[in-house]
Amino acid sequence: MIPFPQGVVKVLALAELRNCGAWKRALQNKCKDHRYYEIVQETLQCGFEHHYLLIEDHAGQVRAIQPVFFVRQNLVEGVRGKVRSIVGTIRKMFPRFLTMRVLMVGCGAGAGDLGVWDKDDEPFVAKALQSSLQTYARQNKASLVVFKDFPAIYRSALEVLYSSGYARIPSMPMTRLSLRYKNWDEYFGTLSKATRKDLRRKFRKAERAPNIEMEVVTDVTPFIDEIYPLYLAVHERSALKFETLTKEYFHAIGQQIPERARFFIWRQN
Template sequence: MLETRVVSSIHEVGRAAWDGCFADRLEGFDYLAAVEAAGLPGFSWRYVVAEAGGKVVAAAPGFFTDYSLDTTLTEGGRRLVAAARRLAPRAFTVRLAALGSPCAEDVGLGFAPGIAADRKPELLRALLTAFEAAAAREGCGLLAIKDAPAADRGLWAALGSPSYQLAPGMPVAELDIDFPDLEGYFARLSAATRKDLRRKLKALDAVRVEVRSDIAGLETRVLELYQQTRARSNLQFEELTAAYFSGVLAALADRAFCVLYFVGDDLIGCNLLLQDDEVLLDKFFCMEGDRGPAHNLYFVSWITNVRLCLERGLRRYQSGQAGYATKLRLGSRLRGADMYFRHRRPLVNRALKWAAPLLAEDPVPMRGAA
């Protein structure tokens, strides 16, 4: 008999049971436990599991939070919201329950090995039903599925529920490391990009690069760099803490490290990275607003990461979400993602369907999408 439960700590599920559904996923139990312990303001964590015969056969993370609908609005939508908020400050802020994690690359849906494809819709439906019930108990009106891989669209469609609206998610940029060295990589780029990148990399003469397994003594400065970077972003959802950076490094041990960038003795950039035997996953790149761009630090970090992939025998550099135009120019392809949302009140849900073109827009033309 299939049973479901929703818990507020991943430790209530346990490492073996959770990771048994995720086949050595980098953002598995240890990563999610570090996120849970990091004290991100405004989030309540949930983990939904389906069990058969006392064994976890499907699982997904989730969260509850107050969500401002203008987080991913089009420009026209933002103007409408700004006008409405002059009359009602809480307008367009709703209580959200979402499957996924604000700190993960995709929804994080997992199944135990051996689960047949034709059984997955049943298990997904059970997870979603349990999560929706928990959301209702917590007063969450808006329900969402965050960054479901577009390749799994058939699985989500198999739920047979027309009430969830589909909207473009944030695709993930990936660079295949199928060249023997940096010269082989440069040869893949256009002549103009190659010339521009070589010019930008002259900044390496003034920048010291260090690879570290911890940020002891630098936590305050790393958080300053993160906050500066976050303030420059149009997409501001979660707010990370110093405990997130140090906690992920400690929890994932040899699967996580930081690349630090100094000018003299001043730390001007920090890149948190995860890796397994095949992938280098770029979690967060933070830099000082003045000296970072002046030293072309984004491009310096990009080449540093490509070089690390080559040195460590990795096959793919996953550079994450946003900044797509530059990443495409530097040879990446995009792996698509979807968002699904609905409101528990039918009238509001119909209004959201009507307003969907204002509530989300395709973040990038899907040129090169996979």
């Protein structure tokens, strides 16, 4: 239990939240609600230590439940060549060489959110985290506190963190494609002459190839043995890695939160 000027923060495990109504309300308006966080904890094997901060005010009212996790971060992630080889050799004797225990606020697989159900509580929760996280990190021997991949909509609420030494650093961008066109012809007309010519050539070539079929499903379980090796192949080519999704993760997404899941599968016969 960690007191702060406006209330108290209690550290809970997932098992303690199972029958907690506040946990089901937390994140209820987000794309990734409480069920997603449970899936991440139960299906990913990334060395994450998951905990949940229940934030109460002095009246005993629960204002938020904030997911957090500890991870031992590799400080040479993405480094290649001789340096990586030297570090690998040293780690055979000292496995934690050039690693750091980090307290992450947010989600282990995706962008982070504040665990509130009332948006008006965001400033209160931000101040509670500002007052308690450094204490919590010290208690657990974490050297760094990171709000992982929080989108820009939280900048106003989280500005209070600057006074405690936090800094905002750009993360890997989320991908969003704005479709401002009524139909294909309108979009095609906005392209340059050279691009339109190139696309027509590619379309003619595609017409001579076997058809590409697209299927949209909410549960990818029947296809997991086909798609999972493709995911791993792409994942292993990346120089920067954080979490590795598992087959169990994909199963659970489709079976536990199907109304929030869409899988697009393309096949060429």
